[in-house]
Each structure stands twice: as structure tokens, then as C-alpha cells.
Amino acid sequence: MNAGFNPDHAPFIFAAYGISMVVLLWTAIGPLLKERKLKRMLKAALRREEQKAS
Amino acid sequence: MWKKFKAWFHQWGSAPWFYRRSTRWERWLWAGTIITALPAxxxxxxxxxTDYLQGDSYRIIFIHVPSAWMSMMIFGVMALLSLVALVWRIRTTEIMAMACAPIGAAFTAITLSTGSLWGRPTWGTYWQWDGRMTSELILLFLYIGVIALYQAIEDKRQAARAAGLLAIIGVVNIPIIHYSVQWWTTLHQGSTIKLTGPSSIDASMIAPLLLMVVATKLFFAATLFTRTRAELLVQDRHKKWINEVVAS
Structure with a gap:
């Protein structure tokens, strides 16, 4: 296993991996949160309708 | 066999079927993404x-190369889904095609930024207006164009058709990106991994690269399902099947 990176290259490697992780997490988590929020809103609307009907 | 395929193909057109199936598949896709990405x-x-010529900076290829392949593959998938949607008018396919665009744009942005960060210690520059980099930048603009066009038109079915047409036309850029290193003088290196003929990459470096290639594909499938489902929830919020899904 490598003990460490060449200090001249390390900032480029960490920046590349860091940017990628942020972009991918944002791409993945954004729609998951949106779906959850929409479901919660629709559930609340459904509950309101049921209460009205009863 | 053909009948089975036809029935399976038609099922994709059903929004409730897609919603329920994709929810089930998505967990496995996320598990697969984590299992392959972490060891990679x-x-x-x-x-x-460490590479004898490029030093440690070459480690960026384990995200740069799979992202570059994904940026092109996703555009191809988006164009294909758009074509299917235009021919057979399948709404779920339209939504899936449009859900490809932000994911593809994300992978293209990663490709450009990681390539730039690799270029500085390797070539001595962050950017060069050569064939490979410029055509990849055009790909990002095409993705942004598809997203913007889809958002600009209020009727989402019309919007998907217009943006889908742009995706189909824009697919011409994919072979340009791929062959740019052969057609023009460029700083960018040629293909390291070849399907036909020996690859110039060392055997020890292939395993993490291939694992990351699998991880990015699984990631794409999982996020595509989530984005499609979120859009279905928006578009079908007044339909009965959504109430059933939400209530369950």
C-alpha cells in the first residue's frame, strides 16, 4: 500500500475526488429529497381530503 | 420470446408499474454502487x-475516465429514449429521457473538472482548446440546452418532444468526442483501454478502473429511477394511482 502521494500532486488528486463526490452526492440526494417532500405533501393533501369527506 | 419481450417493453409505458418496480430495483442498485465504488x-x-511517467496525478483517471465514458453513454441513452418516445409516444420514456440530462451534465462537469486538474501537473496547463476538450465542453452545453428547453416549455409532453429532438440531433457530437484524438493534433492521450488489441494500461490498474466503470453505471441507473419517479409524482399528482402509492 502507498504511504502517501507526491506532495506536488496531492492537492490535484484531492480536489478532483472532492469535486466529484460533491457533484455526485448533489445529483443523487437532490431528487431523493424532492421525492420524499412530494410524497409528504401528497400524503397531507390526501389526509385533508379524507377528513373533509368524513 | 418476441411476445414476452413485447409485453415487457409495453410494461415500461405504465407509470404505476414503473414506479413500483423501480422502487424495488433502486435499493439493489444503490447497494451495488456502494459495493463497487468503495473498493475502487x-x-x-x-x-x-505510482505511474512511472505521470506520478501520482494519474490516480485521477479512476474517476475521470469512467465519468467521461458515462457522459457520452448517457447522452446516447437519452437520445435513444427520446427516439423511442417520439416514435411510440410513451410518456414514461419521455420522462426517463429528460431525467438523463442532469445526470449526464453532472458526469460531463466531473469529466471536465477532473481532466483539468489532471492536465495541470501532467501537461502544465488546466485547459487547451483542442478537439477532445472542446467537444466535451460542447457536450456540457448540449446537456444544459436539453435541460433549459425542457424547463422553458410549460406543457411537459411538448417540452420533452422538443428537448428530445435536440438530444437526437446532438448525438452527432458523441463520435466527434471519441475520434477527436485521432482526427486532430491534441494534448490528450489516445485510448488506453482497447476492446480490439492490447491495452496500454498496466494490469494492476485495470481492476479499480473497471470497478468504477460498473459503479458509475449502477449510480446512473439508480439516480435515473429516482428522478423519473419524482417527475411522475409531479405530473401524475392528481391521478388515482398516486394516491394508492402515497397511502401505501
């Missing part, structure tokens, strides 16, 4: 040896 990251960063 660990091997790429800490296990594989």
Missing part, C-alpha cells in the same frame, strides 16, 4: 502503484 476508490487511491 480505495484501490485507486492507496493500493495501485
Amino acid at each position: 476508490l480505495f484501490m485507486g487511491l492507496f493500493v495501485v502503484p
Whole structure:
């Protein structure tokens, strides 16, 4: 296993991996949160309708 | 066999079927993404040896190359889904095609930024207006164009058709990106991994690269399903099947 990176290259490697992780997490988590929020809103609307009907 | 395929193909057109199936598949896709991405990251960063010519900066390829392949593949998938949607008018396929665009744009942005960060220690510059980099930048603009066009038109079915047409026309850029290193003088290196003929990459470096290739594909499938489902919830919020899904 490598003990460490060449200090001249390390900032480029960490920046590349860091940017990628942020972009991918944002791409993945954004729609998951949106779906959850929409479901919660629709559930609340459904509950309101049921209460009205009863 | 053909009948079975036809029935399976038609099922994709059913929004409730897609919603329920994709919810089930998505968990496995996320599990697969994590199982393949973590060892790939660990091997790429800490296990594989330093390159004799490029030094440690070459470790960026384990994210740069799979992202570059994904940026092109997703555009192809988006164009294909758009074509299917235009021919057969399948709404779920339209939504899936449009859900491809932000994911593809994300992978293209990663390709450009990681390539730039690799270029500085390797070539001595962050950017060069050569064939490969410029055509990849055009790909990002095409993705942004598809997203903007889809958002600009209020009727989402019309919007998907217009943006889908742009995706189909824009697919001409994919072979340009691929062959740019052969057609023009460029700083960018040629293909390291070849399907036909021997690859110039060392055998020890192939495993993390291939694991990351699998991880990015699974990631794409999982996020595509989530984005499609979120859009279905928006578009079908007044339909009965959504109430059933939400209530369950």
C-alpha cells in the first residue's frame, strides 16, 4: 500500500475526488429529497381530503 | 420470446408499474454502487502503484475516465429514449429521457473538472482548446440546452418532444468526442483501454478502473429511477394511482 502521494500532486488528486463526490452526492440526494417532500405533501393533501369527506 | 419481450417493453409505458418496480430495483442498485465504488476508490487511491511517467496525478483517471465514458453513454441513452418516445409516444420514456440530462451534465462537469486538474501537473496547463476538450465542453452545453428547453416549455409532453429532438440531433457530437484524438493534433492521450488489441494500461490498474466503470453505471441507473419517479409524482399528482402509492 502507498504511504502517501507526491506532495506536488496531492492537492490535484484531492480536489478532483472532492469535486466529484460533491457533484455526485448533489445529483443523487437532490431528487431523493424532492421525492420524499412530494410524497409528504401528497400524503397531507390526501389526509385533508379524507377528513373533509368524513 | 418476441411476445414476452413485447409485453415487457409495453410494461415500461405504465407509470404505476414503473414506479413500483423501480422502487424495488433502486435499493439493489444503490447497494451495488456502494459495493463497487468503495473498493475502487480505495484501490485507486492507496493500493495501485505510482505511474512511472505521470506520478501520482494519474490516480485521477479512476474517476475521470469512467465519468467521461458515462457522459457520452448517457447522452446516447437519452437520445435513444427520446427516439423511442417520439416514435411510440410513451410518456414514461419521455420522462426517463429528460431525467438523463442532469445526470449526464453532472458526469460531463466531473469529466471536465477532473481532466483539468489532471492536465495541470501532467501537461502544465488546466485547459487547451483542442478537439477532445472542446467537444466535451460542447457536450456540457448540449446537456444544459436539453435541460433549459425542457424547463422553458410549460406543457411537459411538448417540452420533452422538443428537448428530445435536440438530444437526437446532438448525438452527432458523441463520435466527434471519441475520434477527436485521432482526427486532430491534441494534448490528450489516445485510448488506453482497447476492446480490439492490447491495452496500454498496466494490469494492476485495470481492476479499480473497471470497478468504477460498473459503479458509475449502477449510480446512473439508480439516480435515473429516482428522478423519473419524482417527475411522475409531479405530473401524475392528481391521478388515482398516486394516491394508492402515497397511502401505501
